[in-house]
Amino acid sequence: MKKSRGQTPTKSLRRRDFLIKTAGGAIATTAFGAIPLRGWAAEPVNIGGLYPVTGSFAQIGHACVNAAKLAVEMVNEAGGIKSLGGAKLNLILSDVQSDTTVTRTETDRLISGNKLAAIHGCYASALTLIASEVAERAKVAIITGSSTDMLNKGRHYTFTPFARASQFAKAQLQMSKLVSDKPKVAVVFENTAFGTSTSNGLKEQAPGEGVEIVLFEPYSAGFADAGPLLNKVKASGANMLFAVSYLNDLILIVRTVKQIGLKVGINGGSGGFVVPDFYKNVGALAEGLQGVAHWNHDVDANAQKVNAEYKKRYGEFLFEYGGGLVAQTFMLADALERAQSTDPQKVRDALAALDVSSGYAAMAPGGKVKFGPDGKNVYGHPVGVQWQHADLASIFPKADARAPLMKS
């Protein structure tokens, strides 16, 4: 109650301000044609960013915010949104605290309290699902790198420019053929919702990909010793190990494989496996391990440029989600440019019509972004990565490979 009373005057003031300026801009544009206007400060375009900077995702949430800020700076330095008189992007951040309930209220608050053109968020699929529901109801577009396929069901304002969860499993299975012509895969997964759903995806698609699963073993997350579990993997005769695990268990698994001297390729999947923190914990043992990602910093020259800048600022390479976020910000800029408006509905329509194959907006595996009716990038696919020399190199599929497979 208090909130809305406090905000109404500023809101209407802004709107009036905005109308006057847009009208002025329109007159000026007709008078001077397409010549950019100087000495006339365009109203900034508000973009909402929802990230968990506290709670269990805090560390990665912070890194997302860093990437989001870098992206906005890049757009603004390149002259902002030209069709809106060089308007600068203004990132309005909100902490969703790694909590679904907080995500709901924060998304609501962000949308109702600010005049937003569009929003992006929230790293974790569970949080993004909630934010996307709220955004759908408020009719504000949300663009996200979260991978759950549920984000593409019955939604009209949700856009997912990168590979979906179901595609990750397929890519993982195909990658096992890099290790052996006859891959014998052991799948070990923690017996949680995350572990069970991911591993079931692998199991269902394995026969279609011609991959034999020789061990399919759930385990209790948070074990004291990975020895007994890997003793089972050894006995199964597998030549490839898929571990669907969080960081702690994964560290123990990787170390124990080394101790046993087990000749087995390891694919650690996505998420916590493809961030710099993984290498910090596992060290040289990570060399040669495979994973999958929806973005990698070597996909094209632009990505490498952004990565170099990020590395200079934060001392580590630009991770999957952060890099995707930079591309997403440029997709939004592209949409704003074409919408020539900050009206969320027009921005949404312009996003739906997005079709890019060059520039920062197109830095994704495959190098093309165009949304289908379900908000999915029709060209979207994951990239197979491998830890090589303390860095992540893209090695799969052939078209996206930027380094040869390192044999371990």
Next chain:
Amino acid sequence: MLETVVQAVINGLLIGGIYALVSIGVTLIFGVVKIVNFAQGEFVMIGMYISYFLATYFGIDPLLSLAISMPVLFVIGVGLQHFLIRRVLGLGDMPQIFLTFALSLLLMNVALLLFTANYRTLHTSYSDLALHFAGLYVPVAKLVAFILAMVLSGILRVFLHSTDMGKAMRAAAQKPEVAMLMGINPDRVFCVATGVSLALAGAAGSLLMPFYPASPTAGQVFVLMAFVAVVLGTLGNIKGALIASLMMGIAESLGIQFVGADSGLIVVFAMLLLTLAFRPNGVAGGSAR
């Protein structure tokens, strides 16, 4: 097949050594001070962080930092007994349970605040080494941890049976009133017992560090097994706790191998239930010493 079984037994035995250090600490406090220390796992966690920071900032090997983590935790233990536990003795079970349980939550959350939830891993030269023979492997870090755990348990036994303080401790454990009549100061004895118990937790933490990542909740993984071992090995009986810990490590490992990786604990708890049904006082019988 035989190779797989032998390997499973080796794996179980080695991790059982760590369980033993934690459970001996729990059973020692219980036997002497008659209090259940729910915070034992958090003291293991503190031991891990001590070794982690000493290794990271001063380059001290975690096995050497045993010489620092054990005394530090001994002093913490004496303070804990003197300032906190002493005040709830004789007040019944509830205040004692609340005290150590609250301490557990407090320490875990303080660690979360100070060290964040991030995992911290140490890489020592022997972290990833293993001895290989006859198709079997024995990880060096775990073997060293196991041997040192057994040595520490042996020293504790000598201490309890051959020194005046150790004998006083056993006397106070059996009948505090009579011990007092014999000129034993129970407060002092209790302080030493809690100190020794926490020092063992600290030792477990330091020994874990070369192969297990430290985190604020790391102690929780080991404390559950320790409690089962304490019950299985007869409450307050040190030899019983040691044997039970090793048995549980092996049972868990074999359970994972032949029942399923998410049901290793089923075997452990089945073993506990059977033992309680047929030997209600635990494997060591009715004696608490």
